[in-house]
Amino acid sequence: MTSVETGASVALTQLYLTMARIRAFEAKAMDLFAEKYIRGSVHPYTGEEAVAVGVCAALRPEDYITSTHRGHGHCIAKGLELRPMMAEITGRATGYCRGRGGSMHITAMRHGMLGADAIVAGSLAMAAGAAYGLQLQGKDAVVVAFFGDGGAQQGIFHEAANLAAVLDAPVIFVCENNQWAISTPISCAIRIENIADRAAGYGFPGEVVDGNDVLAVRDVAARAVERARRGEGPTLIEAKTYRITPHSAATPTDNRAPDELSYWRERDPIVRFGRELVEAGHASPERLEELDRQAGEEVEDAAEWALASPYPDAAAAEEDVYAPADWLTPGRLA
């Protein structure tokens, strides 16, 4: 291996680095939860990194995403900075949302992050509307809405998909089918093999992709993004994947079969992509180790920075409920 990376290798190792960042960020977040620096919960994206990283690799900075309770990976893949992310989930004034939102509600408009939503499937119609709004303003940006397999059983999924279709909205619905919703296996929730097949019912393409293969995800996303930019409307992508950690920090019990877990651990998307990079000569094992170390250091730095940041001032609690308005004078509201 030469130490000089070609352009293609640089782009590919960047994908690896982003996946490693997500992995390290979630491990740190779980530690910080255990140490009570994080309240509420943390829903780790561990094992699903290839989906967010592959999809966001097909996006431009001016494109938008919406996210879910399991949203840290989407944020990192979209280019959010680790320091204000960590500060947000540790409830600090320096967080992206000044400590209002926490782990499940990171919004960062300057990075095209419209918001993470703790209501399962809650952001799908907003994504359709945002996509339509962008188009109306003559922009060629698109919106990606991430959601889970569990979210596909919400009424709003069906309504949003159909509405996006009739609006030809430049939106890509990305269903992260990790095959479980907390303790409920997908077999209890749907009677079809592929959620992507539902797209036919709305009149746009549905594609199934191996969600643990970052390049396959990137390619399928790129096609959907192109289609959306051309004004041809939505696509539903179903990425088959698996979370290799329990549902969340607050719900750590895991009733999944051990051999199912080990089957998926062997298909770890980061290990797999690393192997592919080495085999194709894009990176040496040492280079990958270096990237892993870099990711870990960035995350440690972010945590240190966050924990050294001040808590929000209690007096700020009542700010931002309403946008500034003439009528917004003390005592008028309650």
Add this chain to the structure above:
Amino acid sequence: MSAVATRELTMADALNEALREEMQRDPTIFVIGEDIARHGGLFRVTAGLLDEFGPRRVIDSPISEAAITGAGVGGALIGCRPVVELQISDFVSLAMDQLVNHGAKWRYMSGGQVSVPLVVRGPISNGIGMAAQHSQTLEAWFVHAPGLVVIMPSTAADAKGLLKSAIRDDNPVVFLEKRLLYSRKGEVPDGEHLVPIGVADVKREGRDVTIVAAGASVQLSLQAARQLAREGVEVEVVDPRTLKPLDIDAIAESVARTGRLVVVNEGARAGGFASEVVARTLDHVPLSDFKATPERVTAKDTPIPYATPLEREVLPSLEDVVSAVTRVMQD
């Protein structure tokens, strides 16, 4: 009071017993919700029910709050007694149409041909940093919907007795449980224990001030009462237990005696349940009996923020209750 034998149970276990006992006596009851069967519910309220009653009566549903609530209404219409669990009560917003436009009104619109013996239950999950979509206290929404019964228990015994009554009642009941109270233990009477709907309970007697509080606000109020007692102020804590129908007679009787009313409630202030209690009390207690202007201690009128100092600022605190009582004592 006769000496009824009791056992110490957590509120979660008391609710579990209520479900189990009612399901044993009435085969038309089915329980449906997210992660309630295999997992036994995120907070263990439905633990063990799948094993005892099987998958046709204890159903792990898709994440479809509107559909499970609507299916509950439908099941109730044809003679079942469904119990729908909302994993977190905030998710009722997804089910609101089924609950309010259907469950609450079907009897009325049918000219009394049908009834809707449905229970929709779920936790209020504030105080632990779950942030704005998982921390709301929404009882005022339901109290404002004609046709619904609204229950919010504060103790394990009340939780058990009221859930059993709710299941047996022929009306749609919204049953709100406080997540932080699930693990709180209390004495629960042995044997058949029913608490009637619409009957308040005086959780502490006192001559100076009446606090009306339900659910978690009862514990906060009792804490304030203990603190104030050391300063010589005797607070009476009236727990309506049922918010609709409201036991206004019990509240009015207490306020007529003390002449002072403080309502403690974790819901947002504007249009909140505390305002309703003050207004209803004014309908029943002559102004001349009041020694002070009634006070409301509520959450601030904001979404519930994530960070500790912000959430603490927004939710009613012990100091808020103590200072409200102190103010009405000074009036």
